[in-house]
Amino acid sequence: MGDNKENHQGLDPEVIDKLRQQSSELAESISSGDHARAMSVISDLSEVRDQSLYREVGRLTRSLHEAIRNFQIDPRSPEQKEALSKMSDASDRLAYVVQMTSQAANRTMDLVEESMPAAHTMRDEATALHEEWQRLRRREIEPAEFRELYGRIDRFFAALTTDSDMLYNNLSEILLAQDFQDLTGQVIQKVTALVKEMEENLLGLVVMASHVDQLTGTVHQIDEKEESAEQGEGPQIKAQEREDVVSGQDDVDDLLSSLGF
Amino acid sequence: MKILIVDDFSTMRRIIKNLLRDLGFTNTDEADDGNTALPMLRSGKYDFLVTDWNMPGMSGFDLLKAVRADENLKNLPVLMVTAEAKRDQIVAAAQAGVNGYVVKPFTAAVLKEKIEKIFERIQ
Numbered sequence: 001m002g003d004n005k006e007n008h009q010g011l012d013p014e015v016i017d018k019l020r021q022q023s024s025e026l027a028e029s030i031s032s033g034d035h036a037r038a039m040s041v042i043s044d045l046s047e048v049r050d051q052s053l054y055r056e057v058g059r060l061t062r063s064l065h066e067a068i069r070n071f072q073i074d075p076r077s078p079e080q081k082e083a084l085s086k087m088s089d090a091s092d093r094l095a096y097v098v099q100m101t102s103q104a105a106n107r108t109m110d111l112v113e114e115s116m117p118a119a120h121t122m123r124d125e126a127t128a129l130h131e132e133w134q135r136l137r138r139r140e141i142e143p144a145e146f147r148e149l150y151g152r153i154d155r156f157f158a159a160l161t162t163d164s165d166m167l168y169n170n171l172s173e174i175l176l177a178q179d180f181q182d183l184t185g186q187v188i189q190k191v192t193a194l195v196k197e198m199e200e201n202l203l204g205l206v207v208m209a210s211h212v213d214q215l216t217g218t219v220h221q222i223d224e225k226e227e228s229a230e231q232g233e234g235p236q237i238k239a240q241e242r243e244d245v246v247s248g249q250d251d252v253d254d255l256l257s258s259l260g261f
Numbered sequence: 262m263k264i265l266i267v268d269d270f271s272t273m274r275r276i277i278k279n280l281l282r283d284l285g286f287t288n289t290d291e292a293d294d295g296n297t298a299l300p301m302l303r304s305g306k307y308d309f310l311v312t313d314w315n316m317p318g319m320s321g322f323d324l325l326k327a328v329r330a331d332e333n334l335k336n337l338p339v340l341m342v343t344a345e346a347k348r349d350q351i352v353a354a355a356q357a358g359v360n361g362y363v364v365k366p367f368t369a370a371v372l373k374e375k376i377e378k379i380f381e382r383i384q
Contacts, residue, residue, distance in 0.1 A: 105272040113279070230322050230353060232315025235344040235365070246346045249371050252362050255348060259355050 011214060015052050019045070053215045060208040090191045097184040104180040111170040111177070118163045125156055263305070264289045267298040267312040267321060268342075273365075277311055277342065280369050284376065295319025299327055302334055309379075314343035314350070322354065329358045338379050342367065 022045050029037040132149050135141050239245045246252050264286055268274045274291045281289055292298035294316040302310065312321040321341060328334045340361040341354055351362055361375040
């Protein structure tokens, strides 16, 4: 839409020319007392305005159609609208991301929760055996105790083999559970592209609509919405570049201690 | 020591639950927003509340205010574990009477430090 851009900056040059020409004609006819001519100039002027308005509304409508086509929504058939809507596809895609990430997180936590007790038991048993071993080296162990220790070490080695196998398998499954990153990354990139495309299309529409506003002399009152700090916003992006956002826990601690915490 | 963990994401509840267990706190319950948490707090005799801020239904901030306004709960220690990182928000939470504030993403060491600090101050 590059070649259209100039037209969108303001009113059409020919409209402006006509405005200028007719306003001097209007002034002239009033000062010369030709009121009938003045009235006819005024009616010409409003006709110019109406025609430009129709033209802009026409453009706006065409762009709207184009935008709707770009979004691949067919407004005539509700089923098709649903099926073809890239938007609903985008929400499906994002829902898929949520599902995949939550699956991966839960799978990982399952495996971690399964592994932790094994690591604990290993550590506890190794500590206990080490103590016994030290006693043995200091020759403080009775033959009966030694036989018991003998069996215990045997069982420990056996358990060590199965437990470390289990840990190894769990770790490699945790590794595999990270494969969501590839899939969700692709999906998110697709959705980002769609959002960008939509933004461009919407921007085009807004420019068109602002033309109609210009011709009709409409001024919109847009209230600035004040955001309350009490409203949760979720994670801050680009926190480092912002003054009103803490950059980490140290910042939080500093802020709180400055408040007397 | 009975602890209530409030977060709308089960993954985060599970992470916090695991970290608390490592710190020796095994008696924990979970709620997914302020509306479910408040009745639990009122009837459950909890000693400590760990809550997220941004949740559908009743937010953690509103939960904090409700806890402080409740005659039986007003002294309950509250730790906020949240992604909310605006200075205004942290100040608002402090003014509403939060006992500790941890921003996500956080480490086990940070969570431990803040919890210990809160208990130190109470004793």
